[in-house]
Amino acid sequence: SSGWTEELGVQWGATKVRSELSTSGSLPASHAVNNQIGSGNPGSADLGDSLNVSLPVANPAGSIGLTFANLSKGLMLDLELSALENENRGEVIASPRVITANQKEASIEAGEEIPFQNATSSGATSVQFKKAVLSLTVTPQITPDDRIILDLTVTQDTRGESTLSGPAINTQQVKTQVLVDNGQTVVLGGIYQQRTNRDETKVPFFGDIPFIGWMFKYQADTKAKQELLIFVTPKILKESLN
Numbered sequence: 379s380s381g382w383t384e385e386l387g388v389q390w391g392a393t394k395v396r397s398e399l400s401t402s403g404s405l406p407a408s409h410a411v412n413n414q415i416g417s418g419n420p421g422s423a424d425l426g427d428s429l430n431v432s433l434p435v436a437n438p439a440g441s442i443g444l445t446f447a448n449l450s451k452g453l454m455l456d457l458e459l460s461a462l463e464n465e466n467r468g469e470v471i472a473s474p475r476v477i478t479a480n481q482k483e484a485s486i487e488a489g490e491e492i493p494f495q496n497a498t499s500s501g502a503t504s505v506q507f508k509k510a511v512l513s514l515t516v517t518p519q520i521t522p523d524d525r526i527i528l529d530l531t532v533t534q535d536t537r538g539e540s541t542l543s544g545p546a547i548n549t550q551q552v553k554t555q556v557l558v559d560n561g562q563t564v565v566l567g568g569i570y571q572q573r574t575n576r577d578e579t580k581v582p583f584f585g586d587i588p589f590i591g592w593m594f595k596y597q598a599d600t601k602a603k604q605e606l607l608i609f610v611t612p613k614i615l616k617e618s619l620n
Contacts (some may be wrong), residue, residue, distance in 0.1 A: 379469075381602035385462040387435040388593055390455065433579055433596035435460040457593075472534075474514045477615065487513035492537060494544025508547055510535040518612060521557075526612045529555050530566065534606065550606055558612050566608040575600040 435441075438460035478484030489511025496506045512534050519527040531553045538546035552567045580586070580595030587594075 379602070379604040380465075380467045381600070382465040383463070383598065383600045385435045385438075385596075385598040386592075387433050387438070387460045387596045388458070389432050389434050389460075390457040390593060391430045391432075431581060431594055433594075434458070435462045435596070438462050472512050474512065476514060476516065478516070478518060480518060480520050483515065483517045485513065485515040487511040489513075489535065490537075492545055492547070496543070508544075510537050510547055520614060524560050524614060526558050526560060526614065527555065528558060528610065528612060530610065532566065532608050552608055556610070558610070560614045561611065563609055563611040566610055568608065569604075569606040571602075571604045573600075573602045 439462045441458055441460035443456065443458035472488075474486045474488065476484045476486045487509075489509060491507040492510050493505050493507055495503050498504055513532070515531040517529040519529075521527065531551070533549065533551045535550075536548045538548040540546075550569055554566055556564055556566070558564050575598075577598040577600075578585075578595060579597075580591070584594040585591050
């Protein structure tokens with residue numbers, strides 16, 4: 379699985395210079411737009427009511443603040459841009475193995491039991507458990523030419539989104555019958571998921587103005603990819619004649 383997130387936020391407002399203009403190095407992310415330039419110690423900031431637009435990134439990886447326009451005598455325009463980019467990649471390989479006799483069902487599972495609240499008919503609340511496991515159920519049948527017919531059910535359940543009664547369970551399942559040579563690896567199937575989201579918060583009308591609309595909006599783009607592949611390798615274990 380892989381995913382990435384990009385966020386871009388903006389804060390800006392008009393400020394009035396009371397005395398000399400003073401600057402500093404980096405401005406704290408939560409106080410990057412000055413209310414009064416030169417009214418305090420260099421580097422200090424007081425947001426006050428000077429922000430005309432305040433749509434910052436919640437936890438930015440970096441930000442930059444500057445005064446870039448002199449609107450009139452003693453009136454300056456402060457701007458801060460904040461940004462965040464996050465990328466993650468992961469790979470999980472599960473290899474359950476089980477031995478069984480010819481035409482006998484076998485199963486194996488590994489995972490967790492997740493508690494959730496359940497209301498009874500009397501109005502009381504009880505705690506029950508749901509399984510979130512990787513499970514394999516197989517019934518093999520050996521043919522006269524040493525090939526194998528497999529009746530297979532493979533299920534992967536994972537913890538999902540939280541709800542009022544407890545977390546949901548995300549389920550992925552493959553149920554099939556295949557004919558495989560002894561020792562051959564076969565791909566039962568795969569599931570590929572891609573999710574793309576764009577969240578945007580903006581000032582009405584102004585956020586849609588070409589070229590300068592970015593000054594009136596916060597934007598976050600998220601893309602997530604997930605792929606599940608299932609392989610099976612059956613082997614015939616023959617008894618020794620010794």
